[in-house]
Amino acid sequence: MKKTRPWLKTLAVGALASVLVLSGCNAGNSGSGSSDKAANLKIMWWGSDVRHEATQKALDMYTAANPKVTFAPEFTAWDGYWQKLPTLAASKTLPDIMQMDAAYIQGYVKRGLLADLSDIDLSGIVDEQVIDNIKIDGKVYGVPLSYNGQGMVYDKVALEEAGITLPTNNWTWEDFFAYAEEARTKLPKDKYPIDDLRNIWEWYQFYQTSKGLGPIFKDGTTFNLDKDTWFEFNSKYAEFQKAGIVPPADLQLTSKENDPQTDTFGTGRVMLRGASVGSATAIEALLPGGRIAVNSYPIGEAGGGWAQSTIFFSVSAASKNQAQAKEFIKWFISNAEAGKTLGTVRGIPINNDILKSIESSFTAGEQLGIDLLGVAKEKALPFYPAPAGAEDFVSTYKSEMESVMFNKTTLEQAYETLVEKGKAAEAKLK
Template identity: 55%
Template sequence: MKKRGIVAVAAAWMALMLALTACSGGGSGGGDQGGGSGTTLSIMWWGPDERHEATKKALDIYSQQNPGVKFKPEYMAWEAYWQKLPTLAASKTITDVLQMDAAYIQEYVSRGQLEDLSDIDLTGIVDPKVIDNLKIGGKLYGIPLSQNAQGMAYNKAELEQYGIPLPHKDWTYDEYFQWARDAKAKLPEGKYPIGDTTTWDFYNYYQTSMGKPPIMADGGKTFTLDKELFMKFYGIYEEFRKEGIVPPAEKAAAFLENDPQADPMASGTVMTRGATTGSVSALEQLMPGKVGVVNMPTGPAGGGWAQSTIFLSVSANSKNKEEAKKFVKWFITDKEAGKALGLTRGIPINPEIYAELEPTLEAKDKLGKEIYDQSVDKALPFYSPAAGFSEWVDTYKKEMDAVTFGQQSIEDAFEKIDKLGKELAAKAGG
């Protein structure tokens, strides 16, 4: 009797263990069956604290809706993110889901690091034209999260205090530069109407606005740095440095955007700075009620950009691809997640989500929509650096920084930047 009892208990225990194992799923699939029990999705993104907290809330919502799916999140600032990602790519250990930017997506696609997401049905969620514009080689490698735009923010309160006319929609570059000259005459010592510029993208806005090709096209095979426009653009800034219209190089080097003391505009030092749909709310929080927005200066061809620039992608080496794909679609369609995420990544790509949010938006949030609305009619395409041009982007800033410090001429900087760009384009073409 005792022996039969022991056998019966052992059999019952075995049956219980088998049942528990079946319930746990024990694998990475099952994305369409109760949320893939037992799956842990690794995910990484960059951004400010506001985005971190909102995204963590959204992950909690997904886990509640899909019992058994957990997340292993990593989040950091922009620079730290792009320092870490190449290391993960080299070891083929990129997280299952990762935030991707239009500036870098082509580079990671060319390395075979991102999964093709063309089979995700976005009908009625994302405008087909938007999807077509985002495809690389006919395939979709990132689910767009928002409609973003590049514009400018300005210190409305101080400009009004000093009797300076506010920037207006669709101002031209000539008007922008003249506005800076006129504003400087009314500002006290130690305050500047505009900041200096040493990054390639802000010059590229100028070159393309004048009807010239983007600096990089055809995946980096075509390189066009217009010397005449380059010399004119930076010649104006050189004049501005001499006349104190932009801050001295030493002061500009210490600026740190969105830092209460070191942000060029929030500190009260510079009256304007670049801002995007997704970033302007952080500035408004630093100086509530004082921020105005306007689109980028324009030329004959237009100016600035307004389109999707931030995505969720899936690693080509993920072992949880189906669950990851299910998640990235959910991220832009679930209304509860949409409320949690708000405008932390810009205007939601899904118009239904924005319609849900609009009645509850604060002034800081509506500024982002205002940047987009002001920018969209004159916007040019978003031009990202081509794959393999990371060295060129860094070199561009280094050489133009040297110009601002008076260590070399604009022409010398042009020759170095142009030479490297042509070498990289030839390499890409070869």
Template identity: 40%
Template structure:
């Protein structure tokens, strides 16, 4: 039996107690929602009231905007109410894995490109090829929600990967502001210069030693191609990997990046634990879709810049996220009707803004642009500056999610804590990869 199957089962078993405990508590509700005790009745395919369970992750700003949009939908469709479940990224996928394995997934699921192949490949998502108006979505963007030719996910926003930095702190330190199009050499030099002016307990850059996506950006920028292909072949270039890991080993020694015990405490967009937000580091990886969330943590303090480049660009464009519908849902058609409204209705767009990235409808973007905030424009600028030579985003192929999300991270953290060398880490990663090969 393949390692991935065993790991999937382990995730489900490990998550069950957490999920059961969570189920005993109160889920969020839209204004017209009811207690979840009648969910089975309300979700049946029958005339009359319909309750849709809906699950998403994100910041408080996204939660608030989504709840307002759900209330508006109920106002316009009095027979439809929502049972809402939302959280941060941490724990989201373990919870969904447990629900899906038990055939108890929510009707509408916020889906990420990294997990789409896993869920669609296990026949856990409904086909959304019809019933949703998608003519105003760029065909290439729409295609990112397909798996083996079928539409299992509807994009909710355009997105780009880049770096956020604390522009207020950079200015106070008398440093040159990061520039779009900068190179990795310039990025590391910025870190060295900043560290020379920072006090004890303060660092310039985050440690990317255990970050798979950031290593992918680096390997792409060096012209060495994707680490994982769509078909599940691995191309981890040894020379480039060792160069990357040795660079961060030097940065740790110099105090440019935090020590390992500090780095592992980082929690993205957490007001207290995000290392950039709490002032421990000056920069962090960011997605354009997070612009309002980042700004809300310290309004006006941050700005975005493109990922560093080498011979090629280091950043990519991708859908910010999707809506998918559970294959076990009893309300597939009602769910599709909601998704159609969510991406195409002007009133919904006014409420949602860019909380899930730049809207996918061209008409919606045209209407919203004059009303966008400076934070919204910060995200749009990152997309605009990344787009001209952006790399093609390749999501994790089916069967590789645990390798990307857990195994690579675990090996990287061993390097950070000094328990293995980069050379040993490379061999361990390649050995693990053999067990995931299709």
């Protein structure tokens, strides 16, 4: 069996009692399904009002072409969604179709809650490599809806005006640190080259994985915080804090990403920061008018950053309407009219034909997302989310490193606490 990505290994598969096979009709073109059985599909997703409205229109389009299939939609914001879905899982009332995220899909598959969708023929719709990357033990439990990835954005105008050397794509961590040091000498005291992200565990993980040392939770279970690398990284940021290269802790921790009033990048206090493809429109709105340029995350010998699908449609293993649900999901990502209606409400469409058909109408923010994906893909590593069961480690990482930023805790003390929490998480995961 072909090996899957590291963050998807060691998962127990929730198999179906019997596999429902789709017929050979072209649901992508006609929108009509292979089953004559009537169904009211419960479907649930998170997102913005724009996503809600576009998705509802797509559901109406499908029912118009398939009158026997109707929908009972439910949608909410991100936080509310992940509070409610576990409750539904516990009461065995998961919706037929649910939007799923790469950070959570492992846990739902491990508990046998998601149906195997490997029998959906996605050839010519989703790139084969994309499908291979999201398989869990060789099977598909979530059909990818969009591309995602992470790169860096910077205020090109401000850097040029200050005479600062601009970043170059696929720069190394040494280049990144050198940029920050040079920029400090040319910026006013109340402006900063980079953020201080020591309290964000993923930011350090980018550093460790780029050096080929693997994620903090290797294979989704084994605690793998490399001591020397961790101290090297955080000692550099401690130096930067003393030199005023990063914002003071109080300014950094009051910054709310993409908030026009507090985002330090949007308010011009920080010149460069990380950005996901999915947040590109919000970021462009902070500094409109072509001020923003993009760059890859710093890379090491193994690469850097990440780029892959992270948002899916999954089907409940307990659903009595699996055939209809599968037919709908295939239509959702392959129907041209649905693609135009949905646009980029879930990011860059996973179907390249649909992407090409709508690209000419992209806004500046959507084009920024395309640009971010472009710089991220070449050297990208897989997406390594914290596994379900490591929540205590994640929250402790944040609080401990914030104490370090305020000089209330030493690096040595923080490291000991993190190792204790990490090993406790490992025991729980295993």
